[in-house]
Amino acid sequence: xxxxxxxxxxxxxxxxxxxxxxxxxxxxxxxxxxxxxxxxxxxxxxxxxxxxxxxxxxxxxxxxxxxxxxxxxxxxxxxxxxxxxxxxxxxxxxxxxxxxxxxxxxxxxxxxxxxxxxxxxxxxxxxxxxxxxxxxxxxxxxxxxxxxxxxxxxxxxxxxxxxxxxxxxxxxxxxxxxxxxxxxxxxxxxxx
Amino acid sequence: xxxxxxxxxxxxxxxxxxxxxxxxxxxxxxxxxxxxxxxxxxxxxxxxxxxxxxxxxxxxxxxxxxxxxxxxxxxxxxxxxxxxxxxxxxxxxxxxxxxxxxxxxxxxxxxxxxxxxxxxxxxxxxxxxxxxxxxxxxxxxxxxxxxxxxxxxxxxxxxxxxxxxxxxxxxxxxxxxxxxxxxxxxxxxxxx
Amino acid sequence: xxxxxxxxxxxxxxxxxxxxxxxxxxxxxxxxxxxxxxxxxxxxxxxxxxxxxxxxxxxxxxxxxxxxxxxxxxxxxxxxxxxxxxxxxxxxxxxxxxxxxxxxxxxxxxxxxxxxxxxxxxxxxxxxxxxxxxxxxxxxxxxxxxxxxxxxxxxxxxxxxxxxxxxxxxxxxxxxxxxxxxxxxxxxxxxx
Amino acid sequence: xxxxxxxxxxxxxxxxxxxxxxxxxxxxxxxxxxxxxxxxxxxxxxxxxxxxxxxxxxxxxxxxxxxxxxxxxxxxxxxxxxxxxxxxxxxxxxxxxxxxxxxxxxxxxxxxxxxxxxxxxxxxxxxxxxxxxxxxxxxxxxxxxxxxxxxxxxxxxxxxxxxxxxxxxxxxxxxxxxxxxxxxxxxxxxxx
DNA sequence: GATGAATGAGACTTCATTCAT
DNA sequence: GATGAATGAAGTCTCATTCAT
Numbered sequence: 001x002x003x004x005x006x007x008x009x010x011x012x013x014x015x016x017x018x019x020x021x022x023x024x025x026x027x028x029x030x031x032x033x034x035x036x037x038x039x040x041x042x043x044x045x046x047x048x049x050x051x052x053x054x055x056x057x058x059x060x061x062x063x064x065x066x067x068x069x070x071x072x073x074x075x076x077x078x079x080x081x082x083x084x085x086x087x088x089x090x091x092x093x094x095x096x097x098x099x100x101x102x103x104x105x106x107x108x109x110x111x112x113x114x115x116x117x118x119x120x121x122x123x124x125x126x127x128x129x130x131x132x133x134x135x136x137x138x139x140x141x142x143x144x145x146x147x148x149x150x151x152x153x154x155x156x157x158x159x160x161x162x163x164x165x166x167x168x169x170x171x172x173x174x175x176x177x178x179x180x181x182x183x184x185x186x187x188x189x190x191x192x
Numbered sequence: 193x194x195x196x197x198x199x200x201x202x203x204x205x206x207x208x209x210x211x212x213x214x215x216x217x218x219x220x221x222x223x224x225x226x227x228x229x230x231x232x233x234x235x236x237x238x239x240x241x242x243x244x245x246x247x248x249x250x251x252x253x254x255x256x257x258x259x260x261x262x263x264x265x266x267x268x269x270x271x272x273x274x275x276x277x278x279x280x281x282x283x284x285x286x287x288x289x290x291x292x293x294x295x296x297x298x299x300x301x302x303x304x305x306x307x308x309x310x311x312x313x314x315x316x317x318x319x320x321x322x323x324x325x326x327x328x329x330x331x332x333x334x335x336x337x338x339x340x341x342x343x344x345x346x347x348x349x350x351x352x353x354x355x356x357x358x359x360x361x362x363x364x365x366x367x368x369x370x371x372x373x374x375x376x377x378x379x380x381x382x383x384x
Numbered sequence: 385x386x387x388x389x390x391x392x393x394x395x396x397x398x399x400x401x402x403x404x405x406x407x408x409x410x411x412x413x414x415x416x417x418x419x420x421x422x423x424x425x426x427x428x429x430x431x432x433x434x435x436x437x438x439x440x441x442x443x444x445x446x447x448x449x450x451x452x453x454x455x456x457x458x459x460x461x462x463x464x465x466x467x468x469x470x471x472x473x474x475x476x477x478x479x480x481x482x483x484x485x486x487x488x489x490x491x492x493x494x495x496x497x498x499x500x501x502x503x504x505x506x507x508x509x510x511x512x513x514x515x516x517x518x519x520x521x522x523x524x525x526x527x528x529x530x531x532x533x534x535x536x537x538x539x540x541x542x543x544x545x546x547x548x549x550x551x552x553x554x555x556x557x558x559x560x561x562x563x564x565x566x567x568x569x570x571x572x573x574x575x576x
Numbered sequence: 577x578x579x580x581x582x583x584x585x586x587x588x589x590x591x592x593x594x595x596x597x598x599x600x601x602x603x604x605x606x607x608x609x610x611x612x613x614x615x616x617x618x619x620x621x622x623x624x625x626x627x628x629x630x631x632x633x634x635x636x637x638x639x640x641x642x643x644x645x646x647x648x649x650x651x652x653x654x655x656x657x658x659x660x661x662x663x664x665x666x667x668x669x670x671x672x673x674x675x676x677x678x679x680x681x682x683x684x685x686x687x688x689x690x691x692x693x694x695x696x697x698x699x700x701x702x703x704x705x706x707x708x709x710x711x712x713x714x715x716x717x718x719x720x721x722x723x724x725x726x727x728x729x730x731x732x733x734x735x736x737x738x739x740x741x742x743x744x745x746x747x748x749x750x751x752x753x754x755x756x757x758x759x760x761x762x763x764x765x766x767x768x
Numbered sequence: 769g770a771t772g773a774a775t776g777a778g779a780c781t782t783c784a785t786t787c788a789t
Numbered sequence: 790g791a792t793g794a795a796t797g798a799a800g801t802c803t804c805a806t807t808c809a810t
Contacts, residue, residue, distance in 0.1 A: 010790095010791095024306070025306060026219065026305050026306040026307055027218065027219070027220055027305075028219050028220040029306075031782075031783060031784080032783070032784055032785080033782090033783075033784085041791080041792090042791065042792045042793055043784085043785080043792085043793075044785080044786075044787085044791070044792055044793070044794095045790085045791055045792070046784095046785095047784095047785070047786080048790065048791075052784075052785080053783095053784065053785090108304045109304050109305045111304070111357070112300045112301050112303075112304040112305070112353075112357070113218050113219075113301045113304070113305055114215075114216065114217055114218045114221075115218055118361075145373075145376075145377065147370075147373060147374070147377065148364065148370070150354070150355060150358050150363070150364045151351075151355065151370075151373075151374050151377060152377075153354065154351035154352070154354040154355050155347060155351045155374075155377045155378065155381060158350070158351055158353075158354040159343075159346035159347045159350055159351060160346075161304075161350075162342070162345065162346040162350040163342060163343065163346050165303070165304070166342050169310075171342075172340065172342045178339075178340070178343075181337075181339060181343075182339070182343050182347075184337075185337065185339065185343060185344075185347045185381045185382060186347065186381070188380045188381050188383075189347060189377045189378070189380050189381035190377060191380075202773095202774095223799080223800060223801085224800075224801060224802080225799090225800080225801090233774080233775090234774065234775045234776070235775085235776090235801090235802085236774075236775055236776080236777095236802080236803075236804085237773080237774060237775070238802090239801095239802065239803080240772095240773065240774075244801075244802075245800095245801070245802090394769095394770095408690070409690060410603065410689050410690040410691055411602065411603070411604055411689075412603050412604040413690075415803075415804060415805080416804070416805055416806080417803090417804075417805085425770080425771090426770065426771045426772055427771085427772070427805085427806080428770070428771055428772070428773095428806085428807075428808085429769085429770055429771070430805095430806095431805095431806070431807080432769065432770075436805075436806080437804095437805065437806090492688045493688050493689045495688070495741070496684045496685050496687075496688040496689070496737075496741070497602050497603075497685045497688070497689055498599075498600065498601055498602045498605075499602055502745075529757075529760075529761065531754075531757060531758070531761065532748065532754070534738070534739060534742050534747070534748045535735075535739065535754075535757075535758050535761060537738065538735035538736075538738040538739050539731060539735045539758075539761045539762065539765060542734070542735055542737075542738040543727075543730035543731045543734055543735060544730075545734075546726070546729065546730040546734040547726060547727065547730050549687070549688070550726050553694075555726070556724065556726045562723075562724070562727075565721075565723060565727075566723070566727050566731075568721075569721065569723065569727060569731045569765045569766065570731065570765070572764045572765050572767075573731060573761045573762070573764050573765035574761060575764075586794095586795095607778080607779060607780080608779075608780060608781080609778085609779080609780090617795080617796085618795065618796045618797070619780085619781085619796085619797090620781080620782075620783085620795075620796055620797080620798095621794080621795060621796070622781095623780095623781070623782080624793095624794065624795075628780075628781075629779095629780070629781095
């Protein structure tokens with residue numbers, strides 16, 4: 001294992017420990033000392049990789065957001081039809097949210113509290129551009145409703161966060177068939 | 193001012209101070225000392241009305257949830273048609289979320305973090321029954337898609353939380369006309 | 385019930401509540417609020433009868449010490465022989481310690497910690513004079529060892545505190561026969 | 577100075593500071609902040625060595641009890657005659673109580689209040705076994721009265737606590753000659 | 769006399785962060 | 790780079806006491 005990998009190792013372990021603790025107990029109740037223990041390093045070591053706790057959270061947010069985005073557009077090409085493109089992206093996101101529960105959960109928590117600094121949050125949004133481009137095209141082709149992107153997102157993608165939350169609390173499960181039916185709700189919401 | 197009113201006064205002031213601080217700075221960074229100052233009482237006084245910080249948060253959650261629910265069903269009657277009934281409720285909720293921003297924001301934060309105890313959260317859910325009953329009827333009348341209530345909620349009501357969030361961050365505003373168009377997205381998502 | 389008795393009632397209730405709480409949980413962990421609750425009065429009422437917490441403890445100490453002393457010399461007369469007199473007093477004290485457990489226990493706790501102010505403690509000692517006089521006579525009659533009163537007390541009376549403690553912790557019980565044998569140990573210790 | 581020694585140093589300093597403060601002012605009025613100051617460390621440092629205040633007290637009790645026991649049986653061998661063995665132990669204990677005043681005083685305070693947890697107290701008792709064995713032998717040889725060990729202890733060893741207390745309050749001093757006479761009282765109390 | 773809401777002071781404890789090793 | 794002992798600052802909460810009623 002190379003030196004570079006070793007370093008990355010500890011950084012990754014710290015990010016992962018933070019993810020777990022914040023998810024299970026919230027930002028408060030995720031003290032640096034416990035993060036260190038769970039990551040298997042000394043408290044002081046955290047400060048070799050991150051400036052301070054806020055920085056650690058910020059970086060984790062960006063990291064997770066990046067993994068989310070890269071997953072969302074896997075296999076996507078601008079040449080697909082609007083509906084096919086949206087379907088691909090939607091299922092990608094749905095699968096991410098339902099499988100990478102820890103990560104999805106963390107993003108929810110960040111997006112609904114002042115935990116992550118505003119500046120960082122904005123940076124995390126840039127990754128959705130291909131979806132916005134797709135919608136732009138859809139509006140021109142009169143396939144998608146002429147609504148603000150915020151509204152389109154709110155009624156097609158954002159609902160998946162709620163379903164994740166329910167699944168996380170074990171009050172609801174989404175199998176493949178249900179997922180397909182659910183997609184139709186999303187599509188009906190935004191399509192003309 | 194009667195003695196009873198005075199008591200309620202301080203309790204209310206504390207709840208309100210907590211609402212403001214948690215919204216602006218998160219559960220962490222809302223220390224009891226600051227809550228006391230903002231409410232205009234001594235720190236020790238908080239403990240006359242609440243057992244501890246968690247209890248304060250729990251009670252605030254229940255209080256806000258109650259005000260939310262009572263607002264949601266204002267003017268509602270089971271004799272309305274499914275669409276009319278849903279429209280009424282939807283606009284009630286939309287208006288609550290867009291006007292009572294502080295309260296709505298707080299609920300979002302609670303629902304997406306382990307801030308409120310699970311037991312309390314469950315208690316806060318009972319209030320939505322009339323909406324679930326309406327959907328039940330809608331499914332029988334074949335007006336509403338035969339989907340789980342969770343999915344219906346996720347695609348018609350929950351999206352409003354996202355729009356609130358955007359409005360809160362001043363990246364987006366929903367005027368009356370846009371609101372009407374947005375309602376259609378919600379209705380299309382869940383109707384057959 | 386006369387007014388005077390009523391007042392005394394509350395004072396007595398407070399002293400009794402304090403006795404119970406201090407015994408069961410120690411001086412620390414016997415907050416004024418709990419004392420008030422156990423006595424069935426409001427916290428502020430305590431300050432009508434006692435200057436402050438220290439005064440409450442002091443008064444309780446004196447009260448209990450007085451009851452102890454008056455019990456110790458019940459039936460005693462200076463005309464008894466030294467041995468008979470001592471026997472009478474010893475059994476009186478033994479019975480007090482083994483029956484009035486709460487009171488005896490409290491005295492032990494006070495005598496072994498800086499809980500009661502020195503000045504008060506000294507005042508509580510004056511009551512033993514008849515016993516000291518008896519020993520004085522015993523030494524003259526060459527029945528009692530020519531030792532300091534402190535030593536005589538330490539080896540004949542003080543041991544009863546230990547036996548009380550053991551009885552309180554249910555590791556040991558002193559029935560009538562054992563008590564008689566135990567008296568002999570006390571007598572042997574101090575007699576010539 | 578080695579690292580290990582340094583650690584022991586602070587722990588010892590803390591135990592010692594606690595001993596002093598609890599002796600002089602009682603468990604209450606021995607706040608962690610003052611303990612820290614007297615030990616020359618920051619308040620938070622206490623929690624590196626002890627779980628909480630109760631743990632600190634418990635550990636101090638065990639430590640002192642251990643030192644007491646090891647002192648009590650110094651030079652003792654099972655081959656001594658009952659009287660000689662007892663005399664040795666008695667003087668050991670007497671010297672400990674009269675010289676290690678702080679420690680002896682602390683033990684008295686603990687043994688007479690609910691300051692130390694019951695569980696810990698019991699653990700502290702195991703050390704006296706050799707004395708109990710000696711008494712067992714003494715009873716068989718018909719040198720020691722056939723009384724419960726509790727009674728024997730109460731009338732021969734426990735009285736020393738009282739004398740310590742008196743000496744501590746400077747109302748009485750025990751020189752070597754008096755000590756010898758006092759031993760006779762102890763021996764007379766328990767011997768046949 | 770009696771109350772109980774209110775509080776300032778201070779208790780115990782935790783935590784993010786640093787620094788000598 | 791890595792550590793872990795150490796800490797100042799701050800957190801939550803308790804308590805003896807007061808004062809308007």
